Amino acid sequence: MNNRGTIVVSGASGLIGSALRSSLLSRGYIVQELSRKSNLPNGQSWNPASEQMNASILQDTTAVVHLSGEPIAQRWTYSVRQRILESRVKSTALLAQKLAQIDAPPPLIVASGINYYGASCTGENGDITEMSQSGSGFLASVCREWEGAAQPLINVGGRVVFMRTGVVLSAQGGALAKLLMPFRLGLGGPISHGRQHMSWIAISDLVSAYIKAIEDVSISGPVNAVSPNSISNKAFTTALARALSRPAILPLPAFVLRLVFGCMAEETLLADMKVIPQRLLDMQFEWQTPDIHSALLSCLNKKSNE
Ligand SMILES: NC(=O)c1ccc[n+]([C@@H]2O[C@H](COP(=O)([O-])OP(=O)(O)OC[C@H]3O[C@@H](n4cnc5c(N)ncnc54)[C@H](OP(=O)(O)O)[C@@H]3O)[C@@H](O)[C@H]2O)c1
Numbered sequence: 437m438n439n440r441g442t443i444v445v446s447g448a449s450g451l452i453g454s455a456l457r458s459s460l461l462s463r464g465y466i467v468q469e470l471s472r473k474s475n476l477p478n479g480q481s482w483n484p485a486s487e488q489m490n491a492s493i494l495q496d497t498t499a500v501v502h503l504s505g506e507p508i509a510q511r512w513t514y515s516v517r518q519r520i521l522e523s524r525v526k527s528t529a530l531l532a533q534k535l536a537q538i539d540a541p542p543p544l545i546v547a548s549g550i551n552y553y554g555a556s557c558t559g560e561n562g563d564i565t566e567m568s569q570s571g572s573g574f575l576a577s578v579c580r581e582w583e584g585a586a587q588p589l590i591n592v593g594g595r596v597v598f599m600r601t602g603v604v605l606s607a608q609g610g611a612l613a614k615l616l617m618p619f620r621l622g623l624g625g626p627i628s629h630g631r632q633h634m635s636w637i638a639i640s641d642l643v644s645a646y647i648k649a650i651e652d653v654s655i656s657g658p659v660n661a662v663s664p665n666s667i668s669n670k671a672f673t674t675a676l677a678r679a680l681s682r683p684a685i686l687p688l689p690a691f692v693l694r695l696v697f698g699c700m701a702e703e704t705l706l707a708d709m710k711v712i713p714q715r716l717l718d719m720q721f722e723w724q725t726p727d728i729h730s731a732l733l734s735c736l737n738k739k740s741n742e
Contacts, residue, residue, distance in 0.1 A: 441498030484527035630670030
C-alpha cells in the first residue's frame with residue numbers, strides 16, 4: 437500500500453486513539469505517537485505539563501491529532517479539576533505554538549466535547565449546532581479554554597478543527613463498557629427519570645469523522661461529532677437492554693450519582709444535551725450506524741437477528 441503520509445497522534449493509547457490508529461494504519465498512513473510514556477517504538481515522549489516536547493516530530497507531517505487529556509470520568513476534587521483543565525490547555529497550546537513556527541504547518545485536529553454548550557443544552561427547538569453559544573459549568577469552561585489554546589496556530593492561518601464529541605460508544609471503554617456488566621446481570625436501568633437527552637456517536641463513526649477532518653482541507657473550526665439521532669437516556673437504556681436480551685427496570689436515582697460522583701455526575705451522567713451534527717450533515721457525512729440499535733449491535737459485535 438502507498439504511504440499516504442504521517443499522522444502524529446497524541447493520546448494514541450486511549451479509547452479513541454487506539455481505534456483511530458488502527459484505522460489510519462489500514463488506510464496506509466504512518467502513525468507517530470506523542471505520549472507521556474518513554475521508549476515508544478513509533479513516536480516520541482513529551483511532557484505537556486512542563487511544556488516539554490521535541491518539535492522535530494511535527495516536521496513533514498500530514499496532520500496532528502490531539503487526543504490526550506486527564507480522564508473526565510472521576511470524582512472532581514480540586515486537583516483533578518486542575519489536571520482535567522491543564523492537561524488539555526497546556527498540551528494544545530504547546531502543539532499550536534510549535535506548529536505555528538513551521539512554514540505551511542500541517543492541520544491540527546483537536547478533541548473537544550459537546551460539553552462546550554453546557555450541561556443543559558437542548559435549545560428551544562432542540563437546535564444546538566456549531567453556531568450555538570458556549571454554556572455554563574466546569575466542562576464548558578474547560579472546552580472554551582482547550583479550543584482557545586489553539587489560537588496561535590489559527591493566527592498564522594493554520595487549519596484547526598475542534599471535534600466536539602458526544603458520548604462515544606465502544607465496548608472497549610468509556611460509558612458503554614462500564615454499563616455492560618450491570619446490564620448483563622439484569623441490574624441496568626435508566627439514570628434518574630431518564631428523560632435527559634443523550635448525544636452519542638459510535639466509535640467507528642467517530643474515527644471516520646476524524647479521518648474526514650484530516651483529509652478534507654475545507655474543514656476548519658468546530659464539528660459536532662455526534663450521531664444525527666440523539667435519544668433520551670430511557671430510550672438508550674431500553675435499546676441496550678434489548679441488544680443484550682436483558683431487562684432494564686432498576687432506575688439509578690440522581691441523588692446516588694450526586695453522592696458518589698458530585699459535580700461530575702451533574703455535568704455528564706445527568707446532563708441533558710441534544711446536539712445536532714449540522715456541519716457533518718451539510719457535508720453529507722455518511723454514518724455507518726446513525727441509529728442507536730445498529731450502533732449497539734455493531735459495538736457489541738452482534739447481528740440484528742441475534
Ligand atoms: N470517550 C468519550 O466519550 C469522549 C467524549 C468527548 C470528548 N472526549 C475527549 O477525547 C479525547 C480522547 O478521549 P479518550 O476517551 O480516547 O481518552 P482516554 O482513553 O482517557 O485517553 C486519553 C490519553 O490521554 C493521555 N493522558 C491521560 N491523562 C493525561 C494527563 N494528565 N496529561 C496528559 N495526557 C494524559 C493518555 O496517553 P499517554 O499516557 O500515552 O500520554 C491517554 O491515553 C479526550 O480529550 C476526551 O476528553 C472523549
